[in-house]
Amino acid sequence: MQTARQRTTIVAAASLVVSMAASILLLRHIDRLRPQASIEDVLYINSPKTIKRASLGFDGLMACIYWTRTVQYFGHRHFDYAHTYNELAPLLEITTTLDPHLLPAYQFGASFLAPKPPGGAGQPERAIHLMEYGIQNNSDNWQLYYNLGFVYYTELKDYRKAAEVFERGSKVPNAHPFMKILAAQMAMHAGDFATARMLWSATYETARESNIRQNAVEHLRAVQVDEDVTHLEALVAEFGERTGRTPASVAELVETPHLRGIPVDPDGDAYKLTPEGRVLVENPDDFPFITKGLPPGYKPGPPKFHSHS
């Protein structure tokens, strides 16, 4: 009797293990057979209000779930180097309807929505709409004004609106004093490198999240490169006017009184000079946000992030 029971136990245990292994293996095969019409591309319910009702009052938890889904969606699309983010804005709308006080959804959401693909969804208007909704529901939070002003400044180059938003934010109780300075700087010297440096430095100083700080570091490096290249190309033009030819190398420029030593990018690599007089960086992939110093026809790869310095 005991032996029969033991036999049953052994057979049942073996059957359990084999069946489990077989089902896992089969599922993996089925996953490979199915097209990648993945879950992250599908929103089963589009209406934020319906989802809010269906959450039975536990909308805070639902908002966290939808925010995590948004992050995962953006992360996957970004990783795949996608140029479309169709579900991003609806996901953010659902998240913020469920919990209008979920600040990360506004702050990060705007930086997901606003930048041009592949860095973001290329939807600055939706980012502005999101931020205005955030401000409407969290009017005592000066950082939301800062983020909104940032979208106007970086993506739309609408310096007047950016100045206006910084000014509005500076009036919020307990707003950081630099909001007033930013408003003034934006109104007077919007396109300056100094303004860009100031904005990104402020972002670096005030952000708690390491991702945002890293992003600020990358932009500060890009501002440095853009400024260097602008300066060097001005020197090349001046050299051309003076001598009637393009300098053979950057080293030849160094011989002029305007430059002390070989100019280098933030990584310590010397800038290159093309025969046409254009100044290029040595490794453009290391500077994902630069607008100058790129070789003709250059297609950027996924952004690389460097440690804080």
Next chain:
Amino acid sequence: MSPRIVYIAANTFREAVRDRVLYNLIAFALLLSGAAIFVGQISIDIERLVVINLGLTAVSLFGVVIAIFIGIGLVSKEIEKRTLYTVLSRPVRRWEFIVGKFFGLAGTLVVNTFFMAVGVFGALLYVAHKFSKPDALILVALYFIVLEFLIICSLALLFSSFSSPLLSAVFAFSLFVIGSFADDLRGFAGMAHGITRWVATGAAYLLPNFSALNVISAVAHQQPMSSQLILQNTLYALFYTAMALSGAVLIFERRNLK
């Protein structure tokens, strides 16, 4: 309180523990520790919010499920096993039986909530590394959840006093869902006209209002709770519980148990 009520309550509590009701704490602990550890890796900047939202939602839902599924069997099981006749053959009044059962179930849920609260604070300490003053607001949310349990326990007992366990579960769960939409129901009443308005308004005030007791999201965002809200929610829950329990007693007193 009558010693007979205390005795019935203690027995109800013991029976629930013997039925391994507190095993739900294991599932709760796994859920919360999993969330505390993994959310930071798959989301951004909401670790604290998730621990509070998920923790308090789980406390609420686990408790509601326990309240309904134990509450609906409190009377019918005793009738089915014929133990009720033994109890009532002693000097125990029928109302004492109902009230004792209520306190026993409420006590089980309070103990369960206490252990879950310890879990929530533990997980919060894990993700935030320290407690801040506004974290004390979580205690208010937990208190409101306990008030919600009192109402649900009394409703489950009310239905259990005249209906079958299955129907009682359906009624109690439906009331929980409708009560969660209480604000919408009131909004609907405001938009309606004529007799519909009166019926909808009546229903909105008669059905339990669980949405007023749900402050989880507000607490997660450290929004202050007024002492007036705490006081009035307490009184509302106590009166509503008393109303449902009175109904249960009235029905059970007249029920033919032969």
